[in-house]
Amino acid sequence: xxxxxxxxxxxxxxxxxxxxxxxxxxxxxxxxxxxxxxxxxxxxxxxxxxxxxxxxxxxxxxxxxxxxxxxxxxxxxxxxxxxxxxxxxxxxxxxxxxxxxxxxxxxxxxxxxxxxxxxxxxxxxxxxxxxxxxxxxxxxxxxxxxxxxxxxxxxxxxxxxxxxxxxxxxxxxxxxxxxxxxxxxxxxxxxxxxxxxxxxxxxxxxxxxxxxxxxxxxxxxxxxxxxxxxxxxxxxxxxxxxxxxxxxxxxxxxxxxxxxxxxxxxxxxxxxxxxxxxxxxxxxxxxxxxxxxxxxxxxxxxxxxxxxxxxxxxxxxxxxxxxxxxxxxxxxxxxxxxxxxxxxxxxxxxxxxxxxxxxxxxxxxxxxxxxxxxxxxxxxxxxxxxxxxxxxxxxxxxxxxxxxxxxxxxxxxxxxxxxxxxxxxxxxxxxxxxxxxxxxxxxxxxxxxxxxxxxxxxxxxxxxxxxxxxxxxxxxxxxxxxxxxxxxxxxxxxxxxxxxxxxxxxxxxxxxxxxxxxxxxxx
DNA sequence: TTGTGTTTTATTGCCTCC
DNA sequence: GGAGGCAATAAAACACAA
Numbered sequence: 001x002x003x004x005x006x007x008x009x010x011x012x013x014x015x016x017x018x019x020x021x022x023x024x025x026x027x028x029x030x031x032x033x034x035x036x037x038x039x040x041x042x043x044x045x046x047x048x049x050x051x052x053x054x055x056x057x058x059x060x061x062x063x064x065x066x067x068x069x070x071x072x073x074x075x076x077x078x079x080x081x082x083x084x085x086x087x088x089x090x091x092x093x094x095x096x097x098x099x100x101x102x103x104x105x106x107x108x109x110x111x112x113x114x115x116x117x118x119x120x121x122x123x124x125x126x127x128x129x130x131x132x133x134x135x136x137x138x139x140x141x142x143x144x145x146x147x148x149x150x151x152x153x154x155x156x157x158x159x160x161x162x163x164x165x166x167x168x169x170x171x172x173x174x175x176x177x178x179x180x181x182x183x184x185x186x187x188x189x190x191x192x193x194x195x196x197x198x199x200x201x202x203x204x205x206x207x208x209x210x211x212x213x214x215x216x217x218x219x220x221x222x223x224x225x226x227x228x229x230x231x232x233x234x235x236x237x238x239x240x241x242x243x244x245x246x247x248x249x250x251x252x253x254x255x256x257x258x259x260x261x262x263x264x265x266x267x268x269x270x271x272x273x274x275x276x277x278x279x280x281x282x283x284x285x286x287x288x289x290x291x292x293x294x295x296x297x298x299x300x301x302x303x304x305x306x307x308x309x310x311x312x313x314x315x316x317x318x319x320x321x322x323x324x325x326x327x328x329x330x331x332x333x334x335x336x337x338x339x340x341x342x343x344x345x346x347x348x349x350x351x352x353x354x355x356x357x358x359x360x361x362x363x364x365x366x367x368x369x370x371x372x373x374x375x376x377x378x379x380x381x382x383x384x385x386x387x388x389x390x391x392x393x394x395x396x397x398x399x400x401x402x403x404x405x406x407x408x409x410x411x412x413x414x415x416x417x418x419x420x421x422x423x424x425x426x427x428x429x430x431x432x433x434x435x436x437x438x439x440x441x442x443x444x445x446x447x448x449x450x451x452x453x454x455x456x457x458x459x460x461x462x463x464x465x466x467x468x469x470x471x472x473x474x475x476x477x478x479x480x481x482x483x484x485x486x487x488x489x490x491x492x493x494x495x496x497x498x499x500x501x502x503x504x505x506x507x508x509x510x511x512x513x514x515x516x517x518x519x520x521x522x523x
Numbered sequence: 524t525t526g527t528g529t530t531t532t533a534t535t536g537c538c539t540c541c
Numbered sequence: 542g543g544a545g546g547c548a549a550t551a552a553a554a555c556a557c558a559a
Contacts, residue, residue: 022532022553064533067546
């Protein structure tokens with residue numbers, strides 16, 4: 001991988017240097033960057049170097065990109081902080097981001113609000129910490145980052161402006177402890193809890209926490225609002241949804257992701273013999289309410305693009321979320337499959353093909369103000385799937401969290417960072433950077449998932465050339481498997497130099513040999 | 524096809540910290 | 542003084558509408 005990626009990188013660098021013109025980064029690169037950014041807003045030089053090698057950009061470009069990305073985040077926060085009472089498109093919940101103005105680590109270290117707390121460290125570590133802790137993993141790779149890790153860490157970790165951060169914070173909520181399980185060790189949100197996703201809205205930044213929620217009335221209000229109702233099986237934002245009659249949402253478009261598998265009765269979904277029903281959907285553990293909620297969302301918004309409702313998020317945060325969702329979606333599809341998804345490296349990233357999608361669909365996201373509902377729908381859906389004994393959580397990780405096992409099994413995008421980047425770069429770069437004609441673009445929109453799938457196929461080809469089934473079908477059967485998660489969480493950790501530091505790619509050493517063995521055997 | 528608006532990328536200057 | 546980061550700016554690339 002290093003080889004090809006390296007070559008590619010070199011090529012890209014050379015070409016970039018050749019024409020000093022502004023050169024757009026390939027979707028793969030953007031995905032990788034986004035993903036990495038989601039985990040490390042302030043990458044160390046080492047990380048930058050590594051990343052630059054991985055995606056074929058110069059360190060300077062990497063630094064610049066991160067810098068601008070942070071600005072973007074900051075700007076987003078600022079915009080949302082507008083007194084106009086802007087709401088999060090995806091959730092419709094008043095975002096607390098506003099309060100985070102200038103408080104987020106990505107933003108104003110300059111202002112010295114929390115200089116004492118190295119934003120870089122915070123950003124870099126925050127995710128892990130939450131993850132593992134939440135997940136109940138004994139493994140703590142965060143220590144590698146710095147000894148500064150402390151309780152404050154938690155708060156600071158939430159300082160991130162990203163929606164993910166907000167989501168993470170949810171895990172801290174006593175009522176939402178379960179959610180924490182869903183968090184991936186890499187810090188990417190595993191939308192296990194729909195509520196979390198939906199409420200992504202609520203998440204006071206760590207800084208805010210430190211400062212006191214009092215400072216932000218909106219945050220406090222939301223917090224209070226969520227406080228009582230926000231629970232694992234409860235509807236988001238305290239909105240009670242009435243159960244939908246079975247079959248009410250039987251849309252011709254049965255998107256595994258958006259399709260919430262109606263669940264007034266989880267048993268029904270269980271009994272369903274439809275091959276289209278993903279394992280996730282069958283999960284009996286999903287709360288009815290939750291499912292109902294999802295059903296509604298999906299049916300209402302029913303993005304035709306189904307899998308891609310998430311791409312409709314508004315802000316750049318939503319972008320991240322999109323990535324995340326995408327990741328999740330991809331995961332579901334390939335094993336499901338984003339990138340951010342994304343999700344959020346981060347799949348997209350989040351991100352993965354998903355990221356690409358998000359990337360391409362950004363404009364649309366912006367344009368559609370009511371997309372929020374769609375986005376939230378997706379969130380809820382994906383998250384809803386996450387409700388599996390907490391184990392399922394790992395399944396829904398961002399792709400980088402997804403271990404090789406998952407990848408192998410599901411053949412989806414969720415690759416570890418190195419793999420992801422490599423593959424993405426390979427596929428994306430080999431192909432033309434972007435379609436030049438509008439027709440292509442339009443097609444792209446219609447087939448935004450296509451690209452992702454293609455990418456996934458590439459990976460798939462390498463791993464399972466013979467498998468012609470769709471990703472979704474291939475994956476679904478595995479989802480319900482309990483050990484699936486186990487495996488997923490175990491292997492496939494990126495081989496980053498700094499993994500020891502507890503980077504996203506770090507490999508939890510706590511995993512049992514059995515698991516590893518199992519994984520390897522599978523592979 | 525063209526014009527307009529938005530987003531992304533690159534550059535530069537300034538500031539802060541070590 | 543150097544390194545890293547933020548902010549402002551310009552320009553290219555892109556998306557969309559007419």
